[in-house]
Amino acid sequence: MADFLSDVTSIALAKCLDGIGLRHRVLADNIANVETPGFRRSDVSFEEQLRGALDQGDSQTAIRRVKSIEPRVQLDETSPVGPNGNNVSIDKEMAELTKNDLRYETLVQLMTLKASMIKSAINEGKR
DSSP: OHHHHSSHHHHHHHHHHHHHHHHHHHHHHHHHTTTOTTOOOEEEEOHHHHHHHHHSSOHHHHHHHHHHOOOEEEEOOSSOOOTTSOOOOHHHHHHHHHHHHHHHHHHHHHHHHHHHHHHHHHHHHHO
16 A cells, blocks of 8 residues: 555655645745835745656656655745835736645645545455
8 A cells, every 4th residue: 555655646746735835835925025125035946856856767766856855945036126125026926826726726636536546446456
């Protein structure tokens, strides 16, 4: 049973949920500080690391690489800064929050589907 839960797909989905959860907290912090003078928005990056980990080697190598990925919070130095030194755009943050929420919902559906497939395989094996 452990193999069903520790395959590369399950581990990658769990790592994505970690990154998306962190991104949600960072976006909420950005929104909370939309009017704070001098505040600089942040974002979370992990997708490129995940893509690279999944593209190279066999599944055991991919599992090790995916497990080692740590989502990183990065300061956004590219967004335009307003007169108060703040670079948070509420419109951009709300759009990013919506995208992040959709990603989360999709990942949860994928994990639910994977669990139902495992359950179905177990039930069929009992017959």
